[in-house]
Amino acid sequence: MLLLIILFNSTIRIMAGQRVRTRFAPSPTGYLHVGGLRTALYNYLFAKKMKGDFIIRIEDTDQSRKVEGAQQNLIKTLEWAGIVADESPEHGGDYGPYVQSERLHIYNQYCQQLLEDKNAYYCFSTPEELEENRQLQIKQGLQPKYNRKWLPEEIGGSMPSSEIRKKMESGAPYVIRMKVPDYVSVWFEDIIRGPIEFDSSTIDDQVLMKSDGFPTYHFASVIDDHLMEFTHIIRGEEWLSSMPKHLLLYEFFGWEPPKVAHLPLLLNPDRSKLSKRQGDVAVEDYIRKGYSSEAIVNFVALLGWNEGEGSEKEVYSMEELIEKFSLERVGKAGAVFNIDKLNWLEKQYIKNRPAEKIIQVIKPLLLAELEKRTSLQQREVITSDDYLLQVIELMRERVGFEHEFVTFSSYFFFEPETFEEEGVKKRWNADTNDLLRDFVIELESLEEFSTELIETKLKEFVAPKGLKAAALIHPLRILTSGLSFGPSLYHMLEVLGKETVIRRILSGIEKIAVPV
RNA sequence: GGCCCCAUCGACUAGUGGUUAGGUCAUCACCCUUUCAAGGUGGUAGCACGGGUUCGAAUCCCGUUGGGGUCACCA
Numbered sequence: 242m243l244l245l246i247i248l249f250n251s252t253i254r255i256m257a258g259q260r261v262r263t264r265f266a267p268s269p270t271g272y273l274h275v276g277g278l279r280t281a282l283y284n285y286l287f288a289k290k291m292k293g294d295f296i297i298r299i300e301d302t303d304q305s306r307k308v309e310g311a312q313q314n315l316i317k318t319l320e321w322a323g324i325v326a327d328e329s330p331e332h333g334g335d336y337g338p339y340v341q342s343e344r345l346h347i348y349n350q351y352c353q354q355l356l357e358d359k360n361a362y363y364c365f366s367t368p369e370e371l372e373e374n375r376q377l378q379i380k381q382g383l384q385p386k387y388n389r390k391w392l393p394e395e396i397g398g399s400m401p402s403s404e405i406r407k408k409m410e411s412g413a414p415y416v417i418r419m420k421v422p423d424y425v426s427v428w429f430e431d432i433i434r435g436p437i438e439f440d441s442s443t444i445d446d447q448v449l450m451k452s453d454g455f456p457t458y459h460f461a462s463v464i465d466d467h468l469m470e471f472t473h474i475i476r477g478e479e480w481l482s483s484m485p486k487h488l489l490l491y492e493f494f495g496w497e498p499p500k501v502a503h504l505p506l507l508l509n510p511d512r513s514k515l516s517k518r519q520g521d522v523a524v525e526d527y528i529r530k531g532y533s534s535e536a537i538v539n540f541v542a543l544l545g546w547n548e549g550e551g552s553e554k555e556v557y558s559m560e561e562l563i564e565k566f567s568l569e570r571v572g573k574a575g576a577v578f579n580i581d582k583l584n585w586l587e588k589q590y591i592k593n594r595p596a597e598k599i600i601q602v603i604k605p606l607l608l609a610e611l612e613k614r615t616s617l618q619q620r621e622v623i624t625s626d627d628y629l630l631q632v633i634e635l636m637r638e639r640v641g642f643e644h645e646f647v648t649f650s651s652y653f654f655f656e657p658e659t660f661e662e663e664g665v666k667k668r669w670n671a672d673t674n675d676l677l678r679d680f681v682i683e684l685e686s687l688e689e690f691s692t693e694l695i696e697t698k699l700k701e702f703v704a705p706k707g708l709k710a711a712a713l714i715h716p717l718r719i720l721t722s723g724l725s726f727g728p729s730l731y732h733m734l735e736v737l738g739k740e741t742v743i744r745r746i747l748s749g750i751e752k753i754a755v756p757v
Numbered sequence: 758g759g760c761c762c763c764a765u766c767g768a769c770u771a772g773u774g775g776u777u778a779g780g781u782c783a784u785c786a787c788c789c790u791u792u793c794a795a796g797g798u799g800g801u802a803g804c805a806c807g808g809g810u811u812c813g814a815a816u817c818c819c820g821u822u823g824g825g826g827u828c829a830c831c832a
Contacts, residue, residue, distance in 0.1 A: 382758080414830090478762065512825070574825095
């Protein structure tokens with residue numbers, strides 16, 4: 242048995258001070274997966290950390306799976322997250338085209354070379370034949386593998402070249418397969434995982450060119466990764482087992498392979514590979530729900546990476562991530578996508594976000610809502626920056642998403658339509674409505690409708706009656722907001738304004754079912 | 758099943774031979790409080806198992822178990 246050790250070492254080139262180039266290479270089959278976002282992010286962070294370039298390449302070699310608009314959507318979503326490519330199909334660059342379907346002539350050229358060097362061969366087996374063969378092997382307890390029926394005689398197979406020529410001339414469809422050498426040990430060093438070794442006898446003669454003339458992923462990505470001069474390939478762990486095929490191709494061409502890092506997978510709560518069925522996997526889903534790019538990026542960055550050195554930091558901006566990121570500190574084990582932590586991060590960002598930025602987001606939402614419903618409050622008032630600012634400061638520690646400033650606290654803009662039943666039952670007694678009517682008179686007498694004066698007035702009103710402030714506080718909250726919970730009552734009343742508060746109390750009383 | 762990868766609280770993780778195994782989320786209790794949050798304090802909770810190596814292993818080695826990935830003319 243011949244045992245060859247193929248050693249790959251690309252440190253020389255990197256050490257020579259070559260500019261770092263990384264890539265994210267999605268196929269345009271739909272939305273951006275959160276796992277894809279993390280892969281793109283790590284590529285981006287590493288490139289930027291190293292003062293290098295991050296590139297997007299579109300892998301559309303499967304024409305049947307191509308989805309219209311997916312490419313633009315992918316790039317747009319990445320940019321939403323703050324990941325902007327230095328080179329891409331949309332922005333161009335010196336290594337284009339960046340879409341594989343536009344590079345067919347290149348793959349053909351390199352495939353010819355492989356054919357000439359006897360490192361690849363034509364295969365005329367039909368899909369049916371292959372499937373039949375596969376089933377047979379499974380039945381016999383063997384590993385499903387191509388039976389090398391069309392491997393030419395001159396490279397160790399059993400097919401005479403006359404047969405191959407005859408078949409070719411008949412115009413039969415064919416694919417081109419790589420000839421994987423027998424009993425070769427393929428060894429490489431993964432930046433995250435360390436040394437990994439494969440035996441070539443477990444590797445199938447991979448199809449390089451499909452019968453439709455398009456290359457397979459394996460072939461196209463190796464050619465492009467080389468021609469586009471990437472220094473580091475950072476991708477998901479699911480690609481680990483195809484490394485030997487890729488390395489063999491680099492060897493065939495005499496090319497120096499880039500350094501590689503295989504990222505741990507993102508997992509479902511049951512620890513299987515993150516998938517639909519068990520929750521949202523599209524970044525677009527999270528955008529739609531109202532998550533901010535800061536929170537998503539921060540969260541996804543921490544899934545598999547940490548700063549180390551005893552750091553207890555949890556909240557990172559993109560700039561901080563770039564500064565601190567390193568591939569050496571990426572873990573090896575898969576990470577469960579834990580929505581609770583994401584929600585917590587989102588709250589952290591809302592708590593600290595400048596009000597002006599929040600206003601920019603919620604004002605359009607409010608205006609859209611005003612198209613649908615009418616408000617008894619003055620439109621100019623409740624849509625003013627000044628009013629929104631007050632609402633934000635009262636609510637920012639109570640909402641989970643920005644849109645909740647409008648939905649969760651809609652009573653700042655619209656009349657409450659219902660009054661929380663539980664709250665009414667708990668806070669009302671036979672005298673409550675009379676008490677409220679009397680208190681409205683007190684409120685009317687207030688010249689300045691401020692937090693402090695409202696509070697003083699309420700306490701002065703309640704004390705001589707031998708009542709607690711709570712006897713009025715809770716009913717007031719329910720009448721003015723419809724809810725039994727919310728921000729500080731006095732502050733809330735001030736923001737709402739005297740007129741609105743009094744109107745709501747009086748009209749609310751009529752609707753409340755007072756317990757007997 | 759073959760090959761490959763992985764293994765610290767429920768989750769994300771720190772830890773690289775000597776720590777009362779630390780932090781964050783979640784959870785529980787208490788405090789604050791008109792409510793709900795936020796905040797504060799404290800608690801529950803973890804080195805999968807078995808062998809080595811060593812004066813000493815979460816840390817190093819081997820094995821077991823468990824989990825995952827991959828075995829397409831898909832990426």
